[in-house]
Structures are given as structure tokens and as C-alpha cells.
Amino acid sequence: xxxxxxxxxxxxxxxxxxxxxxxxxxxxxxxxxxxxxxxxxxxxxxxxxxxxxxxxxxxxxxxxxxxxxxxxxxxxxxxxxxxxxxxxxxxxxxxxxxxxxxxxxxxxxxxxxxxxxxxxxxxxxxxxxxxxxxxxxxxxxxxxxxxxxxxxxxxxxxxxxxxxxx
Numbered sequence: 592x593x594x595x596x597x598x599x600x601x602x603x604x605x606x607x608x609x610x611x612x613x614x615x616x617x618x619x620x621x622x623x624x625x626x627x628x629x630x631x632x633x634x635x636x637x638x639x640x641x642x643x644x645x646x647x648x649x650x651x652x653x654x655x656x657x658x659x660x661x662x663x664x665x666x667x668x669x670x671x672x673x674x675x676x677x678x679x680x681x682x683x684x685x686x687x688x689x690x691x692x693x694x695x696x697x698x699x700x701x702x703x704x705x706x707x708x709x710x711x712x713x714x715x716x717x718x719x720x721x722x723x724x725x726x727x728x729x730x731x732x733x734x735x736x737x738x739x740x741x742x743x744x745x746x747x748x749x750x751x752x753x754x755x756x757x
Contacts, residue, residue, distance in 0.1 A: 624737040627674040635673050638662050647680045650689045651719075654698075667693025669713045671737065672752050676716065678736035679750075683724060690747055691717035715751040720744070 636646030642655070642662055654664040680687045694702075694710040709715035720729075726743040733741045733750055740751035 622734050624675075624678075624735055627671050627737070631674045631677065632670060635670075635677055638666060641665055647686045648676055648689065649686060650692070652690045654691055654694065664692040664694070665689070667713045668716060669752060672714060672716060672750075675733075675737035675752060676718075676750070679733055679738070682732045682736060683729070685721060685724065688719040689716055690719050709751055709753060712753070714753050715749060717747045717749055720746055720748050 636648055640646035641648055641650055642665070650662075650665055655662060676687060676689070691710060693713040694704065694708065696706075696711055699706070699708050699711055704710070720743070729748060730741045730743065733748075738750045738752055739754050740749070742749040
């Protein structure tokens, strides 16, 4: 308890002496994206636009087939995640194709997914990787849009809104 109190007091002292400025452990200013607004929720593309491909955010893959989830794979995604996707699409000024969204536990087990898979929570999404946009640009813009965790693969990108403890 005493060590914890000392740690809390040292954090409070650093806060007070630093005029409330926040910095990461590397000394850089943290990325603090704005909280989604009601307008951003209202501006999300409709499910029919997403499914038909007429929106700048589209879906494709087995996970949206009617035999699997249909559009539940899209509608099961967290609303903040959808706002962040919309922000990312606008900052990239390019369409985004979602290749994996929400999963039910049953489907996750069927495909051999981990029981802790973030797709079950609706807080993780995979998007198709575009060869015309660098990994650095996608990562920086995804973090500025509100995503907390970005992993770039050859063909796709994991975007996650959960806070990661490392």
C-alpha cells in the first residue's frame, strides 16, 4: 500500500509540475483522438450501402454470407469502431474493404479461432490492404482516427479499439 501511494503521489507531482501535459514513456506527446460525436454516428453509412458496395466502406468475405451471419457481421461491430473506420476512410481518401468483422462464439469455434478473439467482442476489424498506401501512413492515420492497436500483414490489416496492455 505504501509503494502504491508513493507511485500515485509521484504521478500527481509530475502532472502538477508539467502543467497537466501528458507524454508517453518515450517522451512523445500521446495521440488523443476526439471522442465520437453524434454527427459522426449519424454520418455512418447505412447497412444497405455497406452491403451493396455503394459506400466508401464495403464488406466482403464468407463472414457476411447469409449462411454465416449476413449483415450481423457488420451490425455486430462496435459503433465507435465504425466511426473510427469512417474517419480512417476519409483521411485516406480511399475506399476501405472490411474482410472480417464481428464473429459469434459458435462461428469462431468452427473456424478454429481463439476463445479470446477480439472479433467476438466486435471491437476488432480486418481490412484489405491497399498496395498504394504505405504501412506507415495507414498506421498513423488509424491511430489518429481512434484505433488503439494496428497490425499490418501482407494482405490485410488488423484494427482494434481495445486498450492493449504490453
